[in-house]
Amino acid sequence: MIDGGEQEDLLFLSGNNRLLRISKDLGRRLQGGLCCLTVEEAEEWNELAAAGVVSTENEMRSRSATFMDGANLAININLTAFCNLGCTYCFAEGGDYGRIKGKLESNTVADIIAFIEANVTRSRTVRLEFFGGEPLLNFARIRELCEGAEQLQYRTGIRFICRISTNLTVLPAGVVELFARHRFIVSVSTDGDAATHDQNRPTKGGRGSWARIIDNCHKVRAASDDITLVARMTVVGGRTALPDNVRALWKLNLFDYFQIYPGVVPAARSAVLDVGAKAEDGPAKTMSNAFLTQLVDLVRAYPSLFQVGNRFKGVLEYERIADMILEGKTALSFCSGGRNYFTFSPDHSIMPCHRLVGDPSFQVGTSSAGLSGKGLASWRLPIDEYPVCSQCWVRYICAGGCKQENFQATGDLNVPSPEGCAYQMQLVENIVTMLSRQPPGYHERDRAPLDDLFVSCGRPMVLNLRAQGAEATVSTHHFHRV
Numbered sequence: 001m002i003d004g005g006e007q008e009d010l011l012f013l014s015g016n017n018r019l020l021r022i023s024k025d026l027g028r029r030l031q032g033g034l035c036c037l038t039v040e041e042a043e044e045w046n047e048l049a050a051a052g053v054v055s056t057e058n059e060m061r062s063r064s065a066t067f068m069d070g071a072n073l074a075i076n077i078n079l080t081a082f083c084n085l086g087c088t089y090c091f092a093e094g095g096d097y098g099r100i101k102g103k104l105e106s107n108t109v110a111d112i113i114a115f116i117e118a119n120v121t122r123s124r125t126v127r128l129e130f131f132g133g134e135p136l137l138n139f140a141r142i143r144e145l146c147e148g149a150e151q152l153q154y155r156t157g158i159r160f161i162c163r164i165s166t167n168l169t170v171l172p173a174g175v176v177e178l179f180a181r182h183r184f185i186v187s188v189s190t191d192g193d194a195a196t197h198d199q200n201r202p203t204k205g206g207r208g209s210w211a212r213i214i215d216n217c218h219k220v221r222a223a224s225d226d227i228t229l230v231a232r233m234t235v236v237g238g239r240t241a242l243p244d245n246v247r248a249l250w251k252l253n254l255f256d257y258f259q260i261y262p263g264v265v266p267a268a269r270s271a272v273l274d275v276g277a278k279a280e281d282g283p284a285k286t287m288s289n290a291f292l293t294q295l296v297d298l299v300r301a302y303p304s305l306f307q308v309g310n311r312f313k314g315v316l317e318y319e320r321i322a323d324m325i326l327e328g329k330t331a332l333s334f335c336s337g338g339r340n341y342f343t344f345s346p347d348h349s350i351m352p353c354h355r356l357v358g359d360p361s362f363q364v365g366t367s368s369a370g371l372s373g374k375g376l377a378s379w380r381l382p383i384d385e386y387p388v389c390s391q392c393w394v395r396y397i398c399a400g401g402c403k404q405e406n407f408q409a410t411g412d413l414n415v416p417s418p419e420g421c422a423y424q425m426q427l428v429e430n431i432v433t434m435l436s437r438q439p440p441g442y443h444e445r446d447r448a449p450l451d452d453l454f455v456s457c458g459r460p461m462v463l464n465l466r467a468q469g470a471e472a473t474v475s476t477h478h479f480h481r482v
Helices: 022-031 038-048 057-062 108-121 136-155 175-183 195-198 210-223 242-252 291-305 316-327 403-411 416-437 450-452 470-474
Strands: 008-013 018-023 073-079 125-131 159-165 185-189 230-237 257-262 264-266 284-288 329-331 341-344 350-353 461-462
Touching: 008 416, 018 022, 018 284, 018 416, 057 329, 073 108, 073 136, 108 136, 108 341, 136 159, 136 175, 175 210, 185 210, 195 210, 210 230, 210 329, 210 403, 230 242, 242 257, 242 291, 257 316, 291 416, 316 329, 316 416, 316 450, 403 416
Parallel strands: 073 125, 073 341, 125 159, 159 185, 185 230, 230 257
Antiparallel strands: 008 018, 264 284, 329 461, 341 350
């Protein structure tokens, strides 16, 4: 049950991700259980159940799916341990994760191409995720990998999607042309206006980086409309509120999409961040406490960002949740890590998650030998088998939370962080409320491009196959489809 405002409540059916409008009075009765409904309401509820509106397709789809379903093969390439920024919240400890040295060399490129050919999923589509450190500091390998992918595509028909996570402080010669040729998705780490960004993401020398990054964004934007620019924002507090930071970047009319994440910062600012820390070691990190309150304000203002003349197409996480509710899709896992998503690094390791690079206890293979088969089962567990999540109402949308953050908080990949749970529940509630207030035009937006944009680290999703014929019978006197 979600508060829909003064006049109505919203009933979210977690078994199939349907959303119904109901009166406040009916909402109060439903809080007490189905036994509290009036005779007429109970008859309508039974009619909806008989028509398949109240159903449990999410559970059936989740249990019948395999790890190969719901997402393309994705290869995260950790190109270098070096970074030229000194971000205050960096989970990678400046780029090297405290463990990785040097940069990816040419001898690993052939291993990556061979791995792709051996492990491509049924979709015959592969994502190349260029990562670091700052990946553009090893541009030679990016170009070499793109050339290898182009040759493999020509030989086998495998389709490639190229995406880079970059601070975009540098633009090596030829990089803009490469972005245009391969229709890159360029995810730029920028946290808002100049003051907020420069506070969070200074150079190693302590100077601001915002002006240089935005100047380079203009150069990339001018190169081709086939390049997708994403503003990747991290929220850790500061003088400027989140909605104002979003608006500042939105006004530039450079970015097609935004990604917005809660910052995870040291519990004590002097603490050393250890990606392998366990719960019994004490809280090394905590979610920025400024985030949840600002999230409500941003979602409330969100519809006003869709304006003629601005290329903004949405916040990726928000649009993905809307897509799952409107189209009837269920998440098989929070991300594709350890399922169809693997990270290759300069030390020749294969890891199930880019945040765990360099930790041998999580290693699942080597670039030369491929996957070992060890350690992958816990990454492929159905959400209904998670010890905490099996009764949670958002489980078929959230699907268990970020496994690395879970491990940080609880010592178990599949026992979620309480902070992460609070964020996911509030996020879904906010999007549900926003959906209920939007006209049909917003509901009918084309969200097919989201499949290529690697939302939530490639969250694997499938249609839940909820009875399509039941849609016409959703609205009754007391229950109305959103």
